[in-house]
Amino acid sequence: MAKSWVNSAERIGADLHLELSGPGGRRAALTRALRDAVRSGRLAPGTRLPPYRSLAADLGVARNTVADAYAELVAEGWLTARQGAGTRVAERAEPLRPAERVAPRSPRTPPRARGPRHDLRQGTPDVSAFPRAAWLASYRRALQQAPNEVFGPGDPAGRVELREALTEYLARARGVRTEPGRIVICSGFAHALRLLFAQDTGSGTGTGTGKDSGAGRGGSRGVLRGPLAVEAYGLGFHRELLAAAGVRTVPLPLDEDGARVDRLTRERAVLLTPAHQFPTGGPLHPERRAAVIDWARARGGVILEDDYDGEFRYDRKPVGAVQGLDPERVIFIGSVSKSLSPAVRLGWMVLPERYVDAVLAAKGEREAWASVLDQLSLADFIVSGAYDRHVRRMRQRYRSRRDRLVTALAEQAPHIDVTGVAAGLHAVLRLPPGTERSTVKAATWQGIALDGLAEFRHPEATGSDMPVRDGLVVGCATPSEHAYGAALEALCGVLPPGEERGSDGG
Ligand SMILES: Cc1ncc(COP(=O)(O)O)c(C=O)c1O
Structure with missing residues (x-):
């Protein structure tokens, strides 16, 4: 042998x-x-x-x-x-x-795909600004202080140190009302969606019946059921993820006050981005915030609040979480993907009490997604004040990026309206009707990566309810500091020209 x-x-x-x-x-x-x-x-x-x-x-x-x-x-x-x-x-x-010579080994790092010359896609924070030293200090402290049991299987709810830190932080910074026992740690927003809508193997028709029937009945799969109302413009990746879980999404029209929550009908759950509508920009109007809570109370519905960039507000007063209006009607979901880095893969769900057990059951017996050491590091990062310092620093940086974009447009393309700039890491440039596709094409030719608004439109959003908007979604965070000016210059160069003024106009 x-x-x-x-x-x-x-x-x-x-x-x-x-x-x-x-x-x-x-x-x-x-x-x-x-x-x-x-x-x-x-x-x-x-x-x-x-x-x-x-x-x-x-x-x-x-x-x-x-x-x-x-x-x-x-x-x-x-x-x-x-x-x-x-x-x-x-x-x-x-x-x-x-x-006998062996074939030459392929290089360890694959050749880097040549990226665009100017990357103005939304979605990524300024990766050059990751607080390496402060994160390392938190990691070191967390490791030094961790009891031995940390190195065993993790609690699916997440480390209590992090849930305590988040309870205090979210109350202070986002107006969230909760306690550590209602928080479940996950690896980010997408993971939270997967946990909430894990494919249902049961016999339900998908609409649920009776009060609070959005909650799964028995079994560990599928805490919520579709159909799920979503904003008519949103992240396609999330819609696809839901579709893959068998969840039908129904578009809600948007206007200047945010989602038309008065259009909610038979749905039992609605997904909203109330602090900063993604991607079009504005906050959900206070009356709509109250109205959606009324809807949830009357219909036994649940609101999924995606707080993806709630920390980054500039001009307007802080917009607190809708969750603060009624913690029993809202699942508040956040992550560090915009505030720190999408590579960390840490997020949190703040749950109404009735969903806690079902979400924990969906997670399984042990933590299988979010590194316990990273959880402890984030807890230390928050408690030590490093998170606040980082967010403040980044807010200044993104605000200055935003200001430079607005100034460049005012000087070089004053006919283009820019919206959604009071908060967040991206802006929307409104384009004359029918010009979006050709502008995106022209940008691509010039080596500029960005998305048109059409990318984000729900395929079932139709006609008079939700007129097509021509626009560009421009991320302000991705280009490095030294390259940003050139990126703006290039962007202004591909925008459609304004209307010619008559010679006597003035
Ligand atoms: C609309 C929206 N929601 C949520 C997130 C966060 O996603 P995740 O936590 O899965 O990285 C993002 C991206 O950062 C986003 O653009």
Whole structure:
């Protein structure tokens, strides 16, 4: 039977697997295996081989078998044996003959795809501003202070340290009313949607019946059921994710006051971005906020509040969470994807009490998504004040980016309205009807990456209820500081020209 041996790193440095198989007995098999290891480079020149006794013990062969194999390879020139220096791989082991040459390895890092010259897509914070030193300090403190049980399986609710920190932070910064027992940690907004709408294997028709029937009945899958009302403009990725879970989404028209919540009908749940409608911009009007709470109370419905960039407000007064109006009617969902980095993959759901058990059941018995060490780091990051400092710094930076965009447009394209700039990391440029597609095309030709509003429109949003809007969604955060001016310059260069004024106009 074939025998194999994996050496330990401290004995000969690199991990090596020897397979003793093939014809000719164990000595021949070991000789062949070692020769192949040297020839292929798995045993590098100068590497010290283990003493006869330990290799023999590892492989379950006689000590003499190893001694004979080493001797043969020394004789062939593959190994050297010197008194006091042990047996080593020869420094100039025979080069590979051409026929044996292995194909060149592909480089470890794949070649970088050439990106656009100017990246004005929304979605990413300024990645150059990740607070590396402060995050590292929090990570170190968290690791030093963590009790041993942290390194065992994690609680699916998330670490209590983080839930406590979020309870205080969300109350202070976003007006969220909750307690640690109502918070479930997840890996971000998308994960929260997956947990809430995990494909339902039950026999429900999808609409639910009776009061509060948005809640799943029994079973660990599908806390909520569709159809789900969503804003007529939103993130296609979320709609697709819901569709993949079998959830039908129904578009709600938008106007200058936000989502037309008066159009909610048979749906049991509605997904909104009340602080900063994504992507068109404005906050949900206070009357609409009150109206959607009334709807939820009257119909036993639930509001999913996506607070994706609630911290980044500039001109207007802070817009608190709708959740604060009625914590039993709103599932408030946030993440660090815009405030810190989408690479951290940490988010939170603030739940009405009646959903807590079902969401925990959907998560399973142990934490399987959000690293417990990262959770503790984020808890420290928040409690130490580093999160507030970072958000304040980024708010200033994004505000200045926003100001530069507005100024550039006022100077170079004053006929283009810019909206949605009171908050967030992106703006919407309103375009003359029928010009969006050609403008996006022109931008692409000029190496500018950005999206047209059409990208975000719900495919079932129709006609008079929700007239098509021509526009560009412009992210302000992605280009590096030194490249931003050139990106704005390029952007202004591809915008449709304004109407010519009559010669007597003035
Ligand atoms: C509308 C919207 N919601 C939520 C999020 C956050 O998503 P996640 O937490 O899954 O990264 C984003 C992107 O950051 C977003 O654009």
